Amino acid sequence: MDAILAALAQDAGIHFMGVDPVLRADGSTRLRMAHDGSLACDAQPALVTTGNSGIPAYLSNYIDPKLIEVLVTPMKAAEIVGQETKKGDWTTTTATFPVIESTGLTASYGDYSENGNAGANANFPQRQAYHYQVMTQWGEKELATAGLARIDWASRLNIASALALSKFQNKTYFFGVSGLQNYGLLNDPALTANISPTTKAAGGVLWSAATALEVIADVQKLYAQLQTQSGGLVDLDSPLTLAMSPKSQVYLTDTTQYNVNVMDILAKNFPNLKIKTAVEYSTVSGELVQLICDELEGQRTADCAFTEKMRAHAIVIGSSNFKQKKSQGSFGTIIYRPLLIAGMIGV
DSSP states (O other), X not given: OHHHHHHHHHHTOOOOSSOOOEEOTXXXXXXXXXXXXXXXXXXXXXXXXXXXXXXXXXGGOOOOSSOOOOOOOOOOHHHHHSXXXXXXXXXXXXXXOOEEEEEEEOOOOOTTOOOOEEXXXXXXXEEEOEEEEEEEEEEHHHHHHHHHTTOOHHHHHHHHHHHHHHHHHHHHHXXXXXXXXXXXXXXXXXXXXXBOOOOOTTSSSOGGGOOHHHHHHHHHHHHHHHHHHHTTOOOTTSOEEEEEOHHHHGGGGOBOTTSOBHHHHHHHHOTTEEEEEOGGGEETXXXXXXXXXXXXXXXXXXXXXXXXXXXXXXOEEOSSEEEEEEEEEEEEEEESOGGGEEEEEOO
């Protein structure tokens, strides 16, 4: 028996390690079989698993812990108007803004004459508030799943809710709310009609086809309109804001033949002029430019007004989820003196 096993090992490379042969009654031998029916030997058997030389791809995937924010257009209404103020609270539906005007009539003097009188006239224009809300909700498994990607899901939802409210608030400051006495900086019915720019030498009225001096001429025309509207109350030293879209602002870099650009000339002639931009000035009717006198005799020309900013209501706890409401309220832009805002459309 030992000779047979030795011959198999030498001639065929088959080794029976620890396998005992079974002797038959006639002295012959047979090999013991393994439990699965194969010979119990150390020769390499066929693969049971699928051939592979790598690892799962997800094991080599890197997740950057820094979250990349998707950009949104800037919210510039309050910056252009210059101030954002609270009027009332979240229970307020209407705000009244008394306007007082002095009146008087003189007469020739006489010792016994009592002619002539002085008086006042009051108006009470109103604006209606618009209250709006946004909901955030998240579940326990949702939080845990997002956590696998290193995302603080509850915080991101809160950030998104604040952004949604702020974007809408900014929109009301520019356009108000349709159906209410709630108007914006660009569409208040009390604003005077927008004027048109001058015709350029190259034809048309657009600043894209204008020289630096032609752009300056349009700003001068806008200033002259503002002076006419205000009855001469505005002068070159008044605090002014020139508001336009970023698309129009680039033409303020146009340079004259004397190597002086538009912004330099404006800064020299209007020492208290600020230039502000917002994408909302690119309108369906063309590029809009507004010249605003920020304040006169201590009274601001306009305010962006709200009733409530970011009112966070109670968190409601469910069986395995949470939700929360946030709300705000807006009066749009309250323009106290529309005559101190002049507009030019189509530059």
